[in-house]
Structure formats: structure tokens, C-alpha cells
Amino acid sequence: MKSRKKWSQHLYKTPQDRPISATSSLSDNVDYLQRSCFYTDDLITRNLPYNNNKAMILYLVSLSDVEKIQKAIVEPLLLLKNCSVEEAVPVNFKKTNNLVEAEFALNAGQCLLVSEGSETIYIIDTYIPVKRAIEEPGNEQVIRGSHEGFVEHMQTNLHMIRKRINHPNFTVRQFIVGRLTNTKISVLYINKLAKDELIEEIERRIRSISSDSIQTPGFIEEFIEDTPFSPFPQVLNTERPDRVAANLLDGKAAILMEGSPTVLIAPATFFSLYQSPDDYNTRSLVGSFFRLIRLASFIIAILVPAFYISLISFHYEVIPIDMIFSVKSGLTNVPFPPLIEAAFMQITLELLKEAGIRLPRPIAPTIGIVGGLVIGNAVVQANLVSNIMIVVVAITAISSFVVPSNEMSTVLRILGFPFMIAAATFGFIGIVFALMLLLMHLCKLESFGSPYFAPFAPINWKDIKDTIIRVPRWKMNTRPKDAHPSIEKNEYYSREWKNNDKQK
Amino acid sequence: MINKNDTITPLQSSLLIVQSQVGVGILSLPYSVHAIAKQDAWLSTFLAGFIVNGFIWLIILLAKRFPSQSLFQYTPQLFGKWVGNSLSLMYIIYFILVGSLILTLYLNVIYKWVFDETPIWATLLLMVLISIYLAKEPLRVIARFHGFVTVLILGLIGMVAYSYITIDIRYILPVGQSGILNIFKGSKEAAISFLGYELLLVVFPCILNGRKSALKAATYANLFVTLLYGFVVFTSLIVFSPIEIELVPEPILYMLKAFSSRVVDRIDLLLLSIWMVCVTTSYVTYIYLGGKGIQTLFSLKKQSTAVIIAAFLTYWIPLFLQGEVKIAAFSKYVSNISYIFTIGIPVLLLLISLVFHRKSKEQSL
Numbered sequence: 001m002k003s004r005k006k007w008s009q010h011l012y013k014t015p016q017d018r019p020i021s022a023t024s025s026l027s028d029n030v031d032y033l034q035r036s037c038f039y040t041d042d043l044i045t046r047n048l049p050y051n052n053n054k055a056m057i058l059y060l061v062s063l064s065d066v067e068k069i070q071k072a073i074v075e076p077l078l079l080l081k082n083c084s085v086e087e088a089v090p091v092n093f094k095k096t097n098n099l100v101e102a103e104f105a106l107n108a109g110q111c112l113l114v115s116e117g118s119e120t121i122y123i124i125d126t127y128i129p130v131k132r133a134i135e136e137p138g139n140e141q142v143i144r145g146s147h148e149g150f151v152e153h154m155q156t157n158l159h160m161i162r163k164r165i166n167h168p169n170f171t172v173r174q175f176i177v178g179r180l181t182n183t184k185i186s187v188l189y190i191n192k193l194a195k196d197e198l199i200e201e202i203e204r205r206i207r208s209i210s211s212d213s214i215q216t217p218g219f220i221e222e223f224i225e226d227t228p229f230s231p232f233p234q235v236l237n238t239e240r241p242d243r244v245a246a247n248l249l250d251g252k253a254a255i256l257m258e259g260s261p262t263v264l265i266a267p268a269t270f271f272s273l274y275q276s277p278d279d280y281n282t283r284s285l286v287g288s289f290f291r292l293i294r295l296a297s298f299i300i301a302i303l304v305p306a307f308y309i310s311l312i313s314f315h316y317e318v319i320p321i322d323m324i325f326s327v328k329s330g331l332t333n334v335p336f337p338p339l340i341e342a343a344f345m346q347i348t349l350e351l352l353k354e355a356g357i358r359l360p361r362p363i364a365p366t367i368g369i370v371g372g373l374v375i376g377n378a379v380v381q382a383n384l385v386s387n388i389m390i391v392v393v394a395i396t397a398i399s400s401f402v403v404p405s406n407e408m409s410t411v412l413r414i415l416g417f418p419f420m421i422a423a424a425t426f427g428f429i430g431i432v433f434a435l436m437l438l439l440m441h442l443c444k445l446e447s448f449g450s451p452y453f454a455p456f457a458p459i460n461w462k463d464i465k466d467t468i469i470r471v472p473r474w475k476m477n478t479r480p481k482d483a484h485p486s487i488e489k490n491e492y493y494s495r496e497w498k499n500n501d502k503q504k
Numbered sequence: 505m506i507n508k509n510d511t512i513t514p515l516q517s518s519l520l521i522v523q524s525q526v527g528v529g530i531l532s533l534p535y536s537v538h539a540i541a542k543q544d545a546w547l548s549t550f551l552a553g554f555i556v557n558g559f560i561w562l563i564i565l566l567a568k569r570f571p572s573q574s575l576f577q578y579t580p581q582l583f584g585k586w587v588g589n590s591l592s593l594m595y596i597i598y599f600i601l602v603g604s605l606i607l608t609l610y611l612n613v614i615y616k617w618v619f620d621e622t623p624i625w626a627t628l629l630l631m632v633l634i635s636i637y638l639a640k641e642p643l644r645v646i647a648r649f650h651g652f653v654t655v656l657i658l659g660l661i662g663m664v665a666y667s668y669i670t671i672d673i674r675y676i677l678p679v680g681q682s683g684i685l686n687i688f689k690g691s692k693e694a695a696i697s698f699l700g701y702e703l704l705l706v707v708f709p710c711i712l713n714g715r716k717s718a719l720k721a722a723t724y725a726n727l728f729v730t731l732l733y734g735f736v737v738f739t740s741l742i743v744f745s746p747i748e749i750e751l752v753p754e755p756i757l758y759m760l761k762a763f764s765s766r767v768v769d770r771i772d773l774l775l776l777s778i779w780m781v782c783v784t785t786s787y788v789t790y791i792y793l794g795g796k797g798i799q800t801l802f803s804l805k806k807q808s809t810a811v812i813i814a815a816f817l818t819y820w821i822p823l824f825l826q827g828e829v830k831i832a833a834f835s836k837y838v839s840n841i842s843y844i845f846t847i848g849i850p851v852l853l854l855l856i857s858l859v860f861h862r863k864s865k866e867q868s869l
Contacts, residue, residue, distance in 0.1 A: 315770070315773060317769055317770050318769050318770045318773055319769065320769050321769070426619075426622070426627075426630065427618070427619075428618070428773055428776075428777055429614065429618060429619070429627075429630075429777075429780065430630075431777075432777045432780050432781065433630055433631070433634050433780075436634060436653075436781060436784060437634055437637065439649060439652065439653070440634070440637055440638045440649055441637075443638075443645050443648040443649040443652065444638075444641055444645050451648065453648070453652070456652050457648035457649060457651060457652040458513070458516055458644075458647070458648050458651060459515065459516075459519070459651045459652065
């Protein structure tokens with residue numbers, strides 16, 4: 001603890017450093033500010049005499065809105081004589097006599113107004129955010145429902161969430177982390193609904209971040225998650241405001257970061273990674289069907305290659321007699337053991353996928369030709385891989401892409417490998433043990449104090465309503481318990497009209 | 505004292521007991537009970553379940569007098585340090601012996617049915633390592649796992665029910681032909697498969713609202729296990745003729761081996777997979793109990809160290825215990841001493857605590 005304090009104190013300046021008070025000499029103050037920025041070339045200083053007093057404004061031209069400075073600071077001060085700064089400047093400002101604070105404000109795109117004979121420095125808000133248009137996130141598309149996605153500007157993102165939850169209990173807490181990057185992050189939750197302990201725990205973990213830089217939400221995730229070496233994501237990543245709003249309404253908390261469209265939601269459960277906003281826009285029967293398909297995809301992605309390997313290397317007798325000949329005929333010419341075959345195909349697939357992401361768009365179709373024709377067909381003709389193995393790997397790949405969460409889909413494909421190895425060494429028993437190990441791991445995981453594999457471990461029948469199936473909304477009377485929300489009921493009797501009908 | 509964080513709900517405790525009870529014995533239960541009670545083996549099974557419930561009642565009666573302490577914590581209070589601790593040590597040895605019995609029987613079946621060439625130490629090590637991974641966790645995590653895999657028992661019931669295509673009810677008639685005495689003797693044989701409920705001695709303080717709910721939870725669990733065992737034994741008795749069943753040590757596997765469907769042949773291998781999970785859960789329970797005892801007795805800080813020691817101790821016996829005769833003798837021995845530990849000592853403790861009015865003071869410790 002001691003060494004940590006030392007480290008943070010002596011490396012870089014922080015806004016919390018001991019304040020340095022401004023003097024009444026204009027040149028001294030400006031000199032300090034310029035020196036503190038090491039005379040960086042995008043620092044603009046300009047003389048701006050007003051009320052017959054010498055004064056200067058300083059701003060970073062790269063972050064500040066020059067037009068706004070012109071309109072809101074320079075023009076009023078030059079035109080309005082005998083008028084104080086408070087009266088003349090029409091935009092938000094703050095006063096300080098702490099040079100350290102002024103220095104950091106300058107670096108956050110604010111404009112400083114320093115005048116002769118005064119120790120007060122005006123910090124005037126002239127920051128201009130550069131943002132792109134709101135688009136649908138490419139990695140989380142839906143068929144029906146909102147097509148908005150987060151952007152790199154936090155205020156815009158907050159706007160998108162706030163317009164979905166118009167309630168005074170919706171709370172935003174801001175933190176600044178990273179001593180060099182000074183990244184703004186916000187924790188969002190609905191007060192009185194999210195459990196206090198959860199919010200305290202998240203805030204405690206965020207406060208303990210003591211790092212030079214926070215560049216992506218992935219940094220925050222790795223700093224605050226419970227089990228860093230688990231393959232499963234314990235925080236939900238999303239770029240969809242509707243998904244964030246839905247989770248906030250379940251009593252969870254969201255973490256936004258300036259400069260990234262990805263929002264973290266904590267606590268996450270295994271099944272929350274399998275929910276998509278699409279499910280709630282389709283009829284409940286259809287939604288349930290999709291949920292079951294996704295669950296099946298999890299089992300298929302992990303088990304099918306392993307099952308196939310154990311079948312053809314240990315348990316031939318399980319294959320029905322009519323099928324055994326076709327399986328055998330495909331295998332006779334292949335010189336490799338099934339594990340090598342499967343691993344070869346899986347790795348090829350990963351290569352194709354990775355190449356598909358990196359390739360520039362105009363030459364992307366090449367991958368389709370190489371992957372589909374050359375590898376799919378030629379590999380079998382060259383007797384490197386059996387026909388059925390191609391089918392198995394293809395099914396595995398497709399089902400791993402069914403998961404709505406991209407991290408999870410990669411996890412699925414990675415988990416396939418240990419299962420294949422277990423199957424190749426111990427057959428069915430290997431698979432059973434690997435499955436047990438996976439299940440034990442899932443039972444063990446906890447995300448911010450909530451069991452990860454809820455509602456199955458621990459079993460809670462009530463909460464299955466929104467996991468492997470999706471019951472109609474009017475049946476979801478209570479919130480899922482995994483985030484321990486303080487208010488359990490979320491729906492009373494919205495279909496009361498039906499009863500009224502009958503009574504008439 | 506029990507960590508407040510480490511409580512389980514009554515439902516979880518039920519499932520924990522179910523998973524600890526259902527284990528290695530279920531495969532050979534019809535065979536071993538039939539060997540004594542003949543065609544009335546199913547009556548013996550139900551009777552055993554009934555008697556075991558009495559044991560459970562007594563254990564809970566004892567545990568209720570020390571609601572916030574485990575067996576390892578209150579024995580020194582009852583008897584003083586030396587006698588109490590040696591009693592704890594005996595329990596630890598008992599738990600480890602049952603653990604190694606589970607491993608031995610498990611290996612026996614695996615080598616008969618699936619592998620015959622894999623080295624024993626490897627198969628064994630796989631099981632032990634995976635179980636340690638779970639058993640070193642707090643009880644609530646173990647309860648989560650045990651609770652979840654209980655779903656598999658439904659699959660087991662379904663598979664056994666599959667054999668109802670070829671039954672002959674006349675095999676069990678006339679009911680009661682082997683006589684009351686043999687039925688009772690048979691239930692003694694069946695009771696060994698019910699072992700696992702003695703975990704209440706240790707985990708009782710972790711059960712939420714244990715004083716009120718534990719008895720109900722344990723009774724439901726035992727009822728479920730009794731019905732399951734009764735169903736399995738009954739099915740085996742009406743599927744196999746009296747002469748056949750004497751030849752098949754694992755009747756359930758044999759009867760499923762005979763069937764083949766268009767999609768999967770050898771359903772018995774799937775059943776074996778489910779059975780393996782049940783064996784693992786029972787084994788995990790015992791090394792957890794043994795580990796907990798070691799931790800309390802030697803005041804170890806970490807549960808994981810204690811569990812690893814317990815698991816390591818169970819690892820050796822199956823390695824050296826080869827051959828049907830030796831295994832049968834070991835099994836017989838453990839089943840005999842199990843009566844001392846599941847009913848003998850608890851009743852003694854209960855009597856002593858009643859006579860001397862020893863009860864845990866809530867604030868003590």
C-alpha cells in the first residue's frame with residue numbers, strides 16, 4: 001500500500017495534487033501555465049484587454065471551439081465596457097485560484113481567462129466534442145426494434161439512455177481514472193432499484209483503479225472483474241442503448257467510458273449473454289424458440305466435434321449399424337487421427353474468420369472463394385480431412401456464431417479444443433469429465449456477488465422465465481433475482497382488461 | 505463459526521443430500537439386494553428408505569442441539585479435547601474410507617464397461633483432480649453444482665423407463681415370498697446405497713433456517729431417493745427373470761444394452777455418463793466432509809489444503825485394491841462401520857447431550 005501511494009504521487013501531476021495558488025501578476029500566471037504545458041504549439045494565448053485592464057485568454061486550439069471563444073468571450077468583453085466577466089460572458093464558467101486546476105481544465109478543452117491584478121482565473125467552457133452520427137452497431141444488429149447504437153461521445157450516449165428511462169431515480173456517477181489519460185467514466189444505475197451493495201462494490205472497484213491509462217472499456221473490465229482467468233466474460237459488453245436500459249431496469253449498473261461506444265453492464269450472468277433485444281420484439285413463442293436454438297448452439301458448439309472424435313476413436317458401437325459404413329468409408333483414406341483432423345479444420349476456420357475481419361472490403365470476397373471452394377472441397381479430395389469432419393466443423397462454426405455476444409462466441413470455439421482433447425484421450429468419460437469441469441467452473445463464477453450461472457445454479461424456477469425460454473411480458477411479474485434488485489415486482493396486472501371483459 | 509456468506513437454502517440442501525445419496529451403488533443395487541431378499545428386493549428397498557429416514561430424524565435431533573456448529577466443532581465441547589478430537593479423527597477416517605470405496609467401485613465399473621487398457625492411476629487421477637476443483641469451494645458452490653446436475657437424474661429415470669417395453673410382472677409374484685426376515689436383511693444391504701445423509705452432521709449449520717426446514721428438506725430428499733431406488737429395483741426385477749438377475753451385477757446397464765434405437769446404439773453408455781456425474785457428486789461430498797474435518801481438527805486456514813489432503817488419502821486405497829474378492833470385502837467392511845458412524849455415534853452423542861444438558865451456547869465460540 002505504501003509503495004503504491006508513493007508511485008502515484010511522484011510520477012505525474014494529477015488534478016488532486018497540492019494546489020498552487022495564482023498570483024496577482026498576469027505574466028507570472030501565464031508564464032506558469034505555458035511552462036506547465038511545455039510551450040506546446042497548439043496552446044493559443046491572446047491579449048484581451050477589457051475594462052482598461054490587461055488580460056489574456058489561453059486555450060488549446062485542438063480541443064476548443066474557436067468560434068465559440070470568438071462569439072462568447074472575445075466579442076462581449078471587447079464590446080461591453082464597464083461590465084464584469086460574470087455579466088459579459090454568456091457561457092458556463094467556473095472561477096478558481098488554483099493553477100493546477102486551471103492547468104487541467106486547459107487540457108480538457110476549456111478556455112482560461114487570466115487578468116492583471118487578480119488572482120481569480122476564469123475557466124470558461126469551450127470544449128467542442130467531435131462525434132460521428134448515430135448508427136446501428138455492426139456487431140449487434142436486430143431485425144425489429146431500435147436501430148440506435150452508442151457513439152464515442154459520452155454525453156450523446158447518456159442522452160440515448162436517459163430518453164429511454166425518464167425518471168428522477170436514474171443516476172449518473174462520474175469518475176476520472178487513468179493518471180495520463182484522465183478518462184471520464186460514468187456509472188449508471190436506477191437508485192432504489194439497484195441494490196446499494198452492488199453500486200458500492202462497483203464504485204469501490206473503480207476507485208481502486210490506479211493506472212496510467214484507460215484506453216478501452218476492456219481495461220476497466222479487466223480491472224474490476226471477479227475472476228480474470230476465466231474464459232467467460234463476467235461483464236456484459238454492448239453497444240445498444242435499449243439493451244443497457246433493459247438491464248438497468250433489472251437493477252444492474254452500466255459503466256460508460258468517454259471515447260468508446262462499448263458499455264459495460266454488471267453483474268452479468270451466463271444467460272444474459274444469450275438475450276437479444278430481438279427476443280422481446282417477436283411473439284413469445286418465437287422468442288422462446290430462438291432462445292432454445294441459442295442454448296442448443298452452446299451445446300453443439302462445445303460438444304459436437306468432441307462427440308464425433310470420441311465416437312470414431314473409442315465408441316464405434318454407439319453409431320447405428322446403418323450409418324457405420326458411410327462413416328467408415330469416409331475415414332478409410334484419411335491418414336490422420338481424428339483429433340488432428342478436427343484441430344486442423346478448426347484452426348483453418350479461425351484463420352478464415354480472422355482474415356475476413358482484417359481484409360479490406362474490396363478484396364473480401366476472395367476469402368469466400370478460398371474458404372468455400374478451395375478448403376471445403378479440395379481438402380476432402382486430397383484426403384486430408386474426412387467428409388463428415390467437414391460437416392461437423394461447419395455445424396460447430398455456425399452454432400458458435402449464433403450467440404448474441406461476440407466474446408461468448410469466441411469463448412465457445414476456444415472451449416471446443418479442450419473438449420476435443422478430452423474426447424481423444426478418454427472418450428465419453430473424458431467428455432463427461434470436461435463437461436463437469438465446465439459446469440463446476442460456471443457454478444463457481446460470481447460476478448459482483450451474483451452467481452453467474454443463475455437461475456440454474458442455484459436453481460430458481462421463477463427466473464427461468466427469461467432465460468432458456470421467454471414467457472410473455474405479462475407473465476414476467478418479477479425481476480430476475482440475479483442482480484438482487486431492491487424492488488422485485490415490475491409488472492402488476494396489465495391484462496386486467498380481459499377480466500373486466502368477462503364480467504360484463 | 506459458520507461464515508454467514510456460506511448458507512444454502514433448504515431446497516439446495518435437499519438436492520445436496522439427493523446427490524450425495526445417489527451414487528455409485530445405484531447400478532448394482534438390484535443385484536445386491538436381490539441376492540438376499542430375492543423377489544421382494546423392492547420391498548426391502550422401500551423399507552430401507554423408511555429406516556434411513558429414522559436415522560435422518562435422529563441426526564437432525566442431535567444437530568438441532570448445536571445449531572451453529574458442525575460435528576467437528578461440538579464433539580470437543582461434549583467430551584473434552586482429547587476424546588472429542590479423536591472422535592473427530594474417526595469421522596474423518598470414515599469419510600475418507602467411504603470416499604475411497606466410491607472410487608474403488610467406480611473404477612470397477614469403468615474397467616468392466618468402458619476401458620480396460622487405460623492405466624488405473626490416470627483414470628483415478630482424473631476423477632480426483634476434478635473433484636478437488638469443486639470440493640475446495642464453499643458449500644454454496646458445491647450445492648449449486650449438485651443442484652444443477654440433479655436434472656440428470658430425470659434423464660436416468662427416463663432411460664430406465666425405456667425398458668418397460670419388455671416387462672413381466674409375474675416375476676415378482678407372489679409378493680412377500682422371501683419372508684419378513686429376509687426382507688429386513690435385504691434392507692440392510694440396500695441401506696448402504698442410501699449413505700450420504702450423514703453429511704447433515706457437518707453441514708446442518710449452513711442450512712438457512714435449519715432448525716425448522718432441515719428435517720423437511722432431508723425427508724423430501726430421502727423420499728425422492730427411496731422412490732428412485734424403489735423404481736430402479738422394481739424395474740430390474742420385472743425385466744429380468746429371477747435366474748437372470750443373479751448373473752448380472754449391473755442390471756440397469758444390461759437391460760439398456762439390449763435395446764438399440766435408430767439414432768443411438770448402446771444407451772447404456774449414455775446412462776453410464778449420467779451415473780459418472782452422480783458418482784462424482786457423492787465423492788465430492790465425502791472429500792468435502794473429510795476436508796472440513798481435517799480443517800477444523802488441525803485448525804488449517806485454507807479449506808483447499810485440507811480437501812487436497814483428504815482427496816490424496818482416498819487416492820491410494822483403490823490403487824492397491826484389485827480383484828472382486830478384495831473389493832467385496834472392503835465394501836462389506838465399510839458398510840458395517842457405516843452403521844456406527846451414521847447412527848451409533850450420533851445416538852450416543854444425543855443421549856449424552858440430553859443427559860448432561862449440553863447444548864451449544866449461541867454466543868460461544
